Amino acid sequence: MKKTLGLVALMGFLAACGGENNSGGNTAPSAPNTVAGLVTDIGSGVRLAGVTVRVVGSSRTATTDNRGEFILQNLPAGLVKLDFEKAGYAPGHGIAESTSSAQTVVVALKKEGTEQGYDPTQARTLFQRTEAGPYAVIFQPNSLDTTDTNLRVVVTPLDPTKEDTALPGDLVAGGASPTPLAPVTFAEFSILDSQNRRINLKPGFSATVELPIPPELRSRYRIGDKIHCYAYNPQTGRWEDFVEGTVERSSVDGTTPVLRASIRHFSWYGGAPAVQDQECVDVYVSNRFGPLEGAVVTARPGLRAVTNRNGRAFITIEKGVPVNFTATKTYTDTFVDNNGNLIPKPGAKVIDIGKVYEEDLIGLDGKNYSRTPGPCPGASVQSLRPAATNPLPIRVAPAPEGFFQAIALLQPGGVAFVQLEKGIPNADGDLDNAEPASGAQIIISDNTGKTATLSELAPGSGAYFANNFTVEPGKRYTLNIDADGNGSVDGSGSAFAVGNVAWSNLSNGGSYSASSLTATWSDSAAAQPGYNVLYQVYFQRNGGSGVSDLAFYMGSERSFQPRAQTNPPTPLAAGTYTVTLNAFSGAFSGGDLDITDNITGVGMQGQIYSVQPVNPITITLTAP
Amino acid sequence: MRVGMLLGLIGLVACSSPPSARPHYVLVSQAGSSTVAVIDPTQGKTIQHITVGGLPHRMILSPDGRKVYVVLVGSQAVAEVDVRSLAVTRTFLTAPVPERRADGTLIQAHFDQDAFAQTTCFACHNPGGAKPFIVGERPVGIAFSSDFGRLFISHIRQGQLSEIDLESGKVVRAVNLPPSGSANEAADVARVGSKLVVALRPRQPSTEASAVRWLDEQNWQPLAEAPTGSDPAFVLPLEEGALVSNFESNTLSLHVPGAAPQRFTVTPGPLGMLRVGEGQVLSLNYYSNAVSLLDLKTGQSENHRLELAGTTFVNPTHAALSPDRRLAYIVSSGTEGRLLVFDLKSARVLRAIPIDGLSFDVVVVERL
Structure with missing residues (x-):
């Protein structure tokens, strides 16, 4: 036993030395016709165990282990389409190329929306509401391909400004000269019968869907605009059924701008116009051993590329918007030791992942990376391009x-x-x-x-x-x-760090009319583009506890007319009040200071926020 | 004597053989990349991209085969492509450049940059240029006048029909067609003899009826009108009538003025149509990844899925005939674009040539 341990330790030492000497970590095996993958929850980033992975068009399946990982070997060459299923989650899909080296699929699943009953002999509008608005599907009577009258409809919304990694497949108009598609709004529609079978529309029938335009994109897409829509076809692994949708007001709430379009196949569905304004970016992928050959780099919105022996690749992206880059590399029959070295081990695998969110590059190496106007030239031309001076670095690691x-x-x-x-x-x-x-x-x-x-x-x-x-x-x-x-x-x-917040028209010891007072305050950062702060204001009468002794405000305006919590609201009772003002930014949202994760990644989540309390003041409110 | 015999034999052979496929190119409008692809079917690849303007869709070939007119849905214009040089020679606006937005506000940039002198909105609204990229009245349908000296263009927005004089390149007439019920978008226009046929549809998606309206070509006075499905996509002119594809369904409807429409069943999502022989029409059925060969006399159709070697080709949009009329070039317009070479006799796909995703229409031109 001691001998065995000693041998293993020695082998590890030798392998580690080899790795250091020749950057050999990058030469670890990566088996052909193999696809490995990692499945996470889009909401929490947690690895998901027990996910069933099916190879479309074959009987091959795998199940994710307790690390959320799977591996499929000896696949036929070419495009591999994968379906991912786990109870409580919307169906997930992924694609990979089965090639001369192992490829990686990183899939995030989204928790499914609420189940709703539906009798398909009836016309009905069903919807799932989120902060962005109602995601709706509008059925015509007898349009579904079933005689079952006890259907369940699940609408799972997806906001691509926050959750684009849960979108299946490549959002690309491929073919001879690929063009990226810019995701706008998406949802997954599942209709299940009593036997839990998926139901679709009868041939020649359609339904109408309405998908809210995310608040972040409403300045780009106005009422009346046309946006191209697609349905994801798990059989082909492509987005298909390209039709034109129109931005209109929601038929559910009458106000939310939604993309309204017809749908023929219930699956993932959404709007994504072709990206007209493109740039070519030079990326450099490395791990701790140096430049990484054969890493697959995906840009959203953008295309996909594979790094050369210098770890470099040119990749087409959308110009003028923040782009998310993901690089992956898989090693087979390999594990990582405590020193980070890649060590041979039959049956083991290592999935290296690196992500760069352009929005988060502020001040970091790579912010001013080289880019050229227009799409990247074809592969044969790329090799002739001179090396750019400042590529976008993507560091990968397990x-x-x-x-x-x-x-x-x-x-x-x-x-x-x-x-x-x-x-x-x-x-x-x-x-x-x-x-x-x-x-x-x-x-x-x-x-x-x-x-x-x-x-x-x-x-x-x-x-x-x-x-x-x-x-x-x-x-x-x-x-x-x-x-x-x-x-x-x-x-x-x-x-954002909250700006300097101060009262504009209130001061400690001041006296004001309860009926005419509008409290105002200033914020030194208010003019900053994208600055989004919630202010919380309390007026509490000293010694008082009734509804006329308290006024409360939560919102992003910088003024507030204090009113008692009566119906209808009335001026506060006269008296001495303690007034507090706090400002919150970052992970807080809504009237109830809801906390949402704004630190995201694979295997981690969290919140970054800022708070600025203003010293409480005491004022007197006089009777009307 | 021998020369005479030889010429005679050559003549016999020429007469007894089917017409050979003359050297030709296939032009495909590629909506996603603002281009028309020039495809050499012999090489099986795109040999050239012609940048034409925003969202190129429908195309029409001039009777002399020397010009192709490309409707630019996103640039409120038509591009004229010269078949010999395979280059854009002119562009024509299909409607005036507006001074104001829909909300009444002035578009100052149009004055500052003299946009009114342009012949296509693509001059300014192009990749990297003014935003938004897609602008205008959204021209879609196109048809020649009887004398082939003018083009009729139908528009989605405001149901406008306009007429362009090809010599001057100017719009000489434009009318917002009166709606028929809620059908107020002029989805297509075709000419049958001295009559125009306009398909008016409601704003999509909709389940309300559309209308097929017949107009006098000269004065645009309505002659007849009949209802059709909620989303008529294409009007195919025939000798006496017009065949309309009802995209929302699995039907084509034959409209003849003064007669009730006759309905034919194909597979779901009919879009483009192509005459492939006497009384025969090839229907491109977008949502069923199939084509239907329809016999107009019997009403019978044969349906064929677009497959080759286990691969299904999705979302066919339009087709064009090879010069020998044996093949149909079919655009498969999914995100993985393909130009399918379809043998009409055996009704199967012979070859799939990569083109851009989101391509739309196709014409065949001679190599000049």
Whole structure:
């Protein structure tokens, strides 16, 4: 036994040495006609075990292990279409090329919407509401290909501005000269009968769908605009049935701008116009051993490319919008030792992933990467291109084991602080058995290019902050977190530090008319593009507890007329009031200060936010 | 004597053989890339891209075979492509450049940049240029006048029908057609003799009826009208009538003025149609990835899925005949675009040539 251990240790040592000497980590085996993959939850980033993976057009299946990973070997060459199924999630789909080296599929599943009953002999509008508005499907009577009258309809909305990794397949108009498609709004429509079989429309029949335009895109797509729509065909692995939809007001609520279009096949469906304004980007993919050949790089919105022996690839993207880049590489019969070396081991596999979200590149290396107008030239021409001077770097490494959660606070005029924990997410998305996560590499940067690396406050604390780095009110900050410290960014997120907030027309000890007072305040960052802050204001009469003694405001306006919580609202009762004003930015939204994850990645999630409390003041309100 | 015999033999052979496929190119409008692809079917590949303008869709070949007119749905224009040089020689606006937006506000940039002097909105609204990329009244349908000196263009927005004089390149007449019920978009126009046929549809998606309206070619006075499906996509002119594809269904309807429409069944999603022989029409059925060979006399149709070597080719839109009339070139317009070489006799796909995804129409031109 001792001998065996010694031999293994020696082999590990030799392999590690080999890796260091010849950058041999990149020469680890990558078996042909093999597809490996990682399946996560789009909402939490957690790896999903027990997902059934089916190869379309064959009987081949696999199931994700407790790390959310799977591998399919000895596949026929060519395009491989994969279906992913897990109870409680909308159907997922992925594609990969079965080629001379193993390829990776990284799929995120979305929790399905609420089930709704439907009798298909009736005309009916069914919808699933989100913050963006109602996602609706409008059925004509007897249009479904079934005699079952007890159907269940599930509409799963997807906002591509936040969840584009859950979209199946490539959003590309392919063929002779591929063109990226820019995702606007999507949903998955499942109609199930009593036997849990998927039901579709009768041949020659259609339904109408309405998909809200995400708030972030409403300035680009106006009422009356036409947007091309597609349905995903799992059989071909392509987006098909290209028809034109129109931006109109929702027929459900009469206000939300929605993309309204006809649908012929229930599956994933949505709008994505062809990208007209394109650029060619030079990317450089590396791991800890150096440049990485054969890495698959995907850009959204954009195309797909494979790196050459120098780790370089040219990839076409949409110009003028933030683009997300993902690079993957799979090694077979290999594992990673504690030193990060790739070690031969039959049956093992390593999935390297690197993500770069252009929006989060502020101040980081690569922000000013080289790009040229128009689509990238064809492959034969690419090899003749001179090397650009500043390629976009994408560092890849194995996706983190376990699950990390980060809470980051930007204190205006103070510090940036991050608490990082590692554990196992429970059904609510919270971490069970959470422990502080040490050894992370966390970089903070502001929108002027200033960066700093956060240090762990005390070994084992999982608390990180940056020395000599003061958070300036009104600046936008981005965190890039390499949670396991292996060289690749596992999660990132951005938020504005709240500006300097102060009362404009109230002062401590002042006296004001209860009936005519409109409280106003200023925020030094209010004019910043994209600045989105919630203000919380309380008027509480000292010693009072009735409905006429309290006024409350939560919203993004910078003025407020305090009114009692009566119906109809009336001026507050006369008296002495304590008035508080707080400002929140980042992970907070809505009238109830809902907290949403704005640090996202594979194997991690979290929130970055900023809070600015203004010192409470005492004022007197006089009777009307 | 020998020379005479030889010439005679050559003459016999020439007469007894089927007409040979003259050297030709296939032109395909590629909506996603603002181009027309020039495809050499012999090489089986695209040999040239001609940038024509935003969202090129329908195309029509001049009777002398020397010009192709391409409707630019996104640029409110028609591009004239010279078949010999395979280049755009002119562009024509199909409607005036507007001074104001729909909400009444002034479009100052149109004044600052003298947009009114342009002959296509693509001059400014192009990739990297002014936003939005897609502008205008959305011309879609196209037909020649009886003397082939003018083009009739139908528009989606406001149901406009316009007439372009090909010599001057100017719009000489434009009318917003009165709606028929809720049908107010002029989805297509064709000419049958001295009559125009316009398909008016409601704003999509809709389940309400559309209308097929007959107009006098000269004065555009209505002559007849009949209802059809909710989404008529294409009007195929015949000798006496017009065949309309009801895209929302699995039917084609034959319209003749003064007669009740006659309905034919094909497979779901009929879009383009092509006359392939006496009384025979090839229907391109977008949603069923199939074509139907329809005999207008018997009403019978044969349906054929578009497949080759286990691959299904999706979303066929339009087709054109090879010069020897044996083959139909079919556009498969999914995101993986293909030009299918379809043998009409055996009714099967012989070859699939890669083209851009989201392609639309096709014409065959001689190599001049």
